Amino acid sequence: MNTDFxxxxxxxxxxxxxxxTSGNGTGDLKGITRKLDYLKxxxxxxxxxxxxxxxxxxxxxxxxxxxxxxDPLFGTMEDLEELIAEADRYExxxxxxxxxxxxxxxxxxxxxxxxxxxxxxxxxxxxxxKGPGVPPNNWDNRVAPGSAxxxxxxxxxxxxxxxxxxxxxLNWENPLVREELKKVVRFWVExxxxxxxxxxxxxxxxxxxxxxxxxxxxxxxxxxxxxxxxIHEFLHELTADTGIASLVTVGEMASTGLSxxxxxxxxxxxxxxxxxxxxxxxxxxxxxxKWEVMPNDFxxxxxxxxxxxxxxxxxxxxxxxxxxxxxxxxxxxxxxDDGKYWKESAKMLxxxxxxxRGTPYIYQGEEIGMTNVKNYDCIQDFNxxxxxxxxxxxxxxxxxxxxxxxxxxxxxxxxxxxxxxxxADPKANGGFTDGTPWLKCNSNVADINVESQxxxxxxxxxxxxKLVSLRKEQEVIxxxxxxxxxxxxxxxxxxxxxxxxxxxxxxxxxxxxFTGKEAVIGKEELNFAGEEAVIGKEELNFADIEDSRLLIxxxxxxxxxxxxxRLRPFEAAAYQI
Numbered sequence: 001m002n003t004d005f006x007x008x009x010x011x012x013x014x015x016x017x018x019x020x021t022s023g024n025g026t027g028d029l030k031g032i033t034r035k036l037d038y039l040k041x042x043x044x045x046x047x048x049x050x051x052x053x054x055x056x057x058x059x060x061x062x063x064x065x066x067x068x069x070x071d072p073l074f075g076t077m078e079d080l081e082e083l084i085a086e087a088d089r090y091e092x093x094x095x096x097x098x099x100x101x102x103x104x105x106x107x108x109x110x111x112x113x114x115x116x117x118x119x120x121x122x123x124x125x126x127x128x129x130k131g132p133g134v135p136p137n138n139w140d141n142r143v144a145p146g147s148a149x150x151x152x153x154x155x156x157x158x159x160x161x162x163x164x165x166x167x168x169x170l171n172w173e174n175p176l177v178r179e180e181l182k183k184v185v186r187f188w189v190e191x192x193x194x195x196x197x198x199x200x201x202x203x204x205x206x207x208x209x210x211x212x213x214x215x216x217x218x219x220x221x222x223x224x225x226x227x228x229x230x231i232h233e234f235l236h237e238l239t240a241d242t243g244i245a246s247l248v249t250v251g252e253m254a255s256t257g258l259s260x261x262x263x264x265x266x267x268x269x270x271x272x273x274x275x276x277x278x279x280x281x282x283x284x285x286x287x288x289x290k291w292e293v294m295p296n297d298f299x300x301x302x303x304x305x306x307x308x309x310x311x312x313x314x315x316x317x318x319x320x321x322x323x324x325x326x327x328x329x330x331x332x333x334x335x336x337d338d339g340k341y342w343k344e345s346a347k348m349l350x351x352x353x354x355x356x357r358g359t360p361y362i363y364q365g366e367e368i369g370m371t372n373v374k375n376y377d378c379i380q381d382f383n384x385x386x387x388x389x390x391x392x393x394x395x396x397x398x399x400x401x402x403x404x405x406x407x408x409x410x411x412x413x414x415x416x417x418x419x420x421x422x423x424a425d426p427k428a429n430g431g432f433t434d435g436t437p438w439l440k441c442n443s444n445v446a447d448i449n450v451e452s453q454x455x456x457x458x459x460x461x462x463x464x465x466k467l468v469s470l471r472k473e474q475e476v477i478x479x480x481x482x483x484x485x486x487x488x489x490x491x492x493x494x495x496x497x498x499x500x501x502x503x504x505x506x507x508x509x510x511x512x513x514f515t516g517k518e519a520v521i522g523k524e525e526l527n528f529a530g531e532e533a534v535i536g537k538e539e540l541n542f543a544d545i546e547d548s549r550l551l552i553x554x555x556x557x558x559x560x561x562x563x564x565x566r567l568r569p570f571e572a573a574a575y576q577i
Contacts, residue, residue, distance in 0.1 A: 005248045005273055005359050006318075006478040008045035009468045010095065012363045014326045015052050015074055016060065017419045020433035027419075027432070029075040033083045038450070040090045042367060042461075043468035046248060047087065048095040048197050050326055052080075056106050058166045059385060060326075060417075062199060063104035067184040084192040093194025095248060100181050101200045102167040109180075110168055116155065123177050124168045125160035126152075127210065136160075138212045139221025142254075144389040148221060160210070162203060162225070164385060172204045172234055185242040195248035198272070202253045202260065205231040227253075227260040235264065235271040249273045250320050250359075258308060262315035274318040274359055280304045281323075284334060291390050293410050296335050298514050302493055309357055309482040309495075319358030323349055324366045329415040333372035337516050341570045342369060347463045347554035348512050348572035352493055354467040355510045355574055357482050364420050367464040368453050372415040375443035379405065383439050387412040418442045421449040458556070466552055474551075474576075475499060476506035485509070491519040492567065496577075507577040508551065513567040521565045548575040 019031025029052065039047065051061035052074040061071070070077050087094055103110055112120035127136035127149075135149035135158055142148070142162045149158040150165045160169045170177050185196065205228030213220040239245050249272045251264055261275040283301040286292035312319050323331035332338050336345030346369035354360045376382060379391050387408055394404035409415075419441045422431030429437050430445035442448075453459035471477045480499035486492045494511040513519040550558065553573035562573060 005045075007472050008248070008359055009043065009354075009471060010046040010048050010248075010250075010320075010359060010361045011039055011042065011044040012048045012050070012325055012361055014050050014364060014417060016438060017417050017432070018364055019420065019422070020435065020437075023433065023435040024073075025433050025435040026073055026438045028073075029070070029079040029083050033079070033086050036086055036090050036092065038454075039092060041454075042362070042465050043472070044092065044362065046093045046095050046195055048097065048195075048250075048361070050097045051099060056104055056166070058104070059164055060383075062099050063102075063106075063164065063167050064099050065104040065106040066108070067098075068187060081191065088192065093248070094192075095195035095197055095250075096188055096193050097197045097199060098181075098184070099199040100170065101204050102161065102163060102169045105166045105168055113159075114152065114155070119176070122174050123171055123180075125171055125206070125210065126155070126157045127160070128156075129158055137210050137221065139210075139224075142222075143386045145393045160206075162200075162221075169206075170204070171206075172230075173206070178234065178237065182238060182242050185238070185244060189242065189244065189247070193247075195250075195273075196244065198249065198251045200254045201235070201251040202227050202231055202256050202264075205229055205234055222255060226255050227257055231260075232263055232269070232271060236269065239270050239272070245270050247273075250276060252276045254278070258311050259315075261308075261319075262312060262317035265312070265317040265319075266315065268316075274320045276320045276322065277308065280308070281328060291394060291407055291411055293407055298493075299490065301335070301514075302487070305356070305493075306482070306484045306487070306495070310484075313357060313481060319356070320361055321353050321356055321358040322361040322363070323353055324363035324416060325361070326363070326416050327413050328363075329411060329413075330370055330372045331366070332369055333410075333415070335514070337570065338369075338371040341516055342371070343460060344554050344568075344570040345516075346460045348514070348570045350460070350464055350467055351510065351552065351554065351572045351574060352512045352514075354464075354471065355477060355497065355508065356495075357480070357497075360467070360471070362464060362468075363416065367461050368421065368450055369448055369460040370418075370421060371442065371444060371448065373409065373412075373418055373440075373442050376409060376414075376440070377405075379408065381440055382408065382412055382414050384412055384414045384417070387414060414439060421445045423451045424449050463552070463554065470551060470574075474506070474508065475501075476508055480506065480508070485511070486521070489519070489521070491515045491517070492521065508574055509548070509577055510572075510574045511562065511567070512572040513570055516569045518569065519567040519571075521567070548577050550574075551576050 016027045018027040019035055020027050021030040053064045054066035054069045054071045055061045055063050084094055109120050109123045113124055129136055135147045139148040148162050151158050161167050162169055203225055206225045213224050251272045253275045256277050264272045264275050280301055284296040286294040331349055332346045336349050391404055391408050418439055419432035419437050424446045426445050429441050453461035476497045476499040480497040483496040485494035491513055493514050497508040499506045551574045555571050558573045
């Protein structure tokens with residue numbers, strides 16, 4: 001399998017919110033082409049573009065009605081071909097987002113299934129209920145309260161939909177389904193696509209017989225179909241039969257386990273290049289519930305990151321590194337401080353994740369510190385169907401409209417979907433569109449935008465650009481081991497990257513204060529004064545920090561401060577030892 005991606009950085013584009021060239025308020029493919037020079041300037045190697053295929057847009061394109069055609073909302077096939085060709089000229093590869101767990105209910109296959117055609121009914125999971133009005137099993141929907149089954153009266157059958165009822169699950173047990181999906185992959189490879197992201201792909205293998213789940217609480221069915229019984233067989237077959245082992249592939253792994261992610265991404269298994277896991281983005285879930293808010297549990301976050309880093313390395317797997325995507329609130333508003341320490345915390349979070357072992361992903365706007373929405377005052381401001389459903393559920397639970405809206409504003413996926421902020425002009429929608437944007441722009445566009453940062457050497461943009469460059473320059477970042485440091489410190493996330501090769505030993509120390517308060521490092525923990533210092537399980541001798549080269553920092557005089565054993569709020573730095 002290709003491993004060039006170890007030094008690469010991927011930039012995720014949510015096309016409807018990136019750049020509109022038509023004036024209809026929705027971003028388009030031509031808008032991406034227009035901004036290739038900007039993307040090349042950051043130094044990214046791949047563009048992951050979320051679905052732009054024909055779709056009724058119930059779930060913003062993740063309900064695909066035709067895998068081979070471009071939705072007119074985003075442009076034409078000619079626009080895509082131009083984008084692929086121009087991206088190639090910039091030496092940037094396109095990664096398409098394949099939604100293969102389910103289709104839209106408007107897909108031709110499902111429409112034929114509803115018409116009673118046996119061949120296409122077997123493309124999905126149609127089953128008899130247990131009785132009048134009783135679904136075939138007790139599985140719950142993953143994104144909204146209620147059953148994962150929808151009743152079809154004229155067939156007297158139910159169909160399975162782990163997501164919205166208009167997104168019926170495909171039956172991967174049917175070899176005809178797998179062959180059709182392989183055709184889709186081959187089609188786009190022939191168009192010049194360089195990689196694929198597979199949406200919730202670890203959910204495609206369901207257990208035989210679709211049994212009831214005896215789980216006492218939580219989402220019934222989840223433990224049965226997550227990393228299902230034939231998932232590794234199916235992924236290997238898809239990769240082998242389409243010839244995509246040499247391309248860059250990543251799987252979105254919903255509620256996955258570590259052992260499975262090692263298997264998914266271990267090169268000799270020829271399944272995927274890398275995996276997305278989300279456990280580190282749930283440490284601010286109160287009682288493990290997405291729609292309950294609490295401050296981030298930093299110690300839990302640190303433990304998760306170190307565990308996944310070390311175990312994936314030990315098992316031969318590969319991580320996709322990320323804080324943000326189109327399904328997540330903005331990280332600077334979650335684990336940072338989008339007020340007083342906005343710039344410092346945005347940079348710190350970037351350093352903390354980009355220096356780890358794996359392939360980093362930058363989500364559009366992350367490189368300029370875009371925040372959660374500041375001006376959404378009512379539920380009508382939100383577009384996302386998951387947000388709408390859970391707002392209603394919160395009200396049913398007895399929460400006041402004000403409390404429910406507070407939770408929605410912290411958790412909604414729309415936080416990551418507001419239009420890209422290119423310029424400081426709010427009247428021009430921050431340079432996103434000349435028309436009325438499909439989703440209201442964030443009110444802080446005048447303060448946070450590309451225009452004000454791109455030529456500023458101290459900006460978040462410039463910091464991210466440096467992070468991308470360092471990965472290419474420093475082999476230890478791409479290939480070195482991760483050795484945790486200060487594991488019990490309540491504020492500091494620190495680690496070493498170590499690489500031993502024929503040229504000797506390379507070491508980098510990364511140290512980040514995850515809080516808005518000063519962090520003190522005691523001499524028994526980390527000493528830069530010349531005495532032996534114990535860092536985690538590794539012993540280092542810092543004769544003087546001046547002997548180490550400061551690679552990057554988010555405060556201009558960081559080296560002086562850290563030498564004194566004190567980190568200011570959200571301070572972060574990396575040193576080459």
